[in-house]
Amino acid sequence: xxxxxxxxxxxxxxxxxxxxxxxxxxxxxxxxxxxxxxxxxxxxxxxxxxxxxxxxxxxxxxxxxxxxxxxxxxxxxxxxxxxxxxxxxxxxxxxxxxxxxxxxxxxxxxxxxxxxxxxxxxxxxxxxxxxxxxxxxxxxxxxxxxxxxxxxxxxxxxxxxxxxxxxxxxxxxxxxxxxxxxxxxxxxxxxxxxxxxxxxxxxxxxxxxxxxxxxxxxxxxxxxxxxxxxxxxxxxxxxxxxx
Numbered sequence: 630x631x632x633x634x635x636x637x638x639x640x641x642x643x644x645x646x647x648x649x650x651x652x653x654x655x656x657x658x659x660x661x662x663x664x665x666x667x668x669x670x671x672x673x674x675x676x677x678x679x680x681x682x683x684x685x686x687x688x689x690x691x692x693x694x695x696x697x698x699x700x701x702x703x704x705x706x707x708x709x710x711x712x713x714x715x716x717x718x719x720x721x722x723x724x725x726x727x728x729x730x731x732x733x734x735x736x737x738x739x740x741x742x743x744x745x746x747x748x749x750x751x752x753x754x755x756x757x758x759x760x761x762x763x764x765x766x767x768x769x770x771x772x773x774x775x776x777x778x779x780x781x782x783x784x785x786x787x788x789x790x791x792x793x794x795x796x797x798x799x800x801x802x803x804x805x806x807x808x809x810x811x812x813x814x815x816x817x818x819x820x821x822x823x824x825x826x827x828x829x830x831x832x833x834x835x836x837x838x839x840x841x842x843x844x845x846x847x848x849x850x851x852x853x854x855x856x857x858x859x860x861x862x863x864x865x866x867x868x869x870x871x872x
Contacts, residue, residue: 630738635738635742637734638650639727639729641727651674651677654682655682658684661685662683662685662686663685663744663748664744665687665744666700667771668771668776669818675774675777681772681773684768685772686768687768688748689701690771691755694760694764695751704717706747710746710750716732716736718736719732719735719736782802784805784808784809787805787825788801788805789826790833797833798832800831800835801829807860808822808823808828822857823847827846830845830846830847831861838862839854839858839861840853840854842861
């Protein structure tokens with residue numbers, strides 16, 4: 630979307646060529662690309678092109694500069710700036726099934742049409758804060774390709790964890806690498822395997838047996854007996870022992 634119109638592009642459409650869109654995102658320096666909490670979106674583009682959208686502006690990061698508070702969700706952003714309440718019902722529908730419903734398309738387009746209206750308002754507010762230099766640096770970090778070229782041996786760098794003694798650090802490296810393999814194998818976001826905070830808890834307080842995984846905050850009861858729980862219990866030991 631821009632200030633005039635919006636379109637929904639289906640990347641799963643048969644025979645579609647996404648090259649013009651991807652070229653616009655990663656090679657056209659004349660167009661500013663606006664996202665909200667755009668990390669996963671940027672990662673998708675990076676995986677398709679080896680590049681990141683640039684120049685880039687993230688409204689969630691910008692709101693932290695304005696309010697100096699915690700990260701704001703998109704629905705709350707829209708409600709606070711435009712007074713509109715987003716129907717979240719379509720958020721958890723099956724986006725891989727075709728055809729998409731009108732409700733799904735309306736929900737998806739709402740991501741960009743509302744941003745096109747909110748961005749100028751945020752920009753005007755930001756000009757008054759005097760935090761432009763800080764914000765520019767944060768946007769460059771978001772667009773840094775190094776953040777998205779994740780090697781197994783460095784996957785743990787993205788995890789915030791305290792008390793990094795050698796044993797805990799070894800487990801953190803191993804479990805983070807294991808999660809990357811699982812996520813790539815299933816072609817889903819790594820956070821849907823295990824969230825960062827849960828991964829850090831596992832590294833800091835490792836269960837003694839698979840059954841104990843059911844007691845870990847952030848994991849379901851099924852982990853006590855399912856295959857992924859078994860792989861988690863075995864894989865870190867193997868990975869830690871590698872030179």
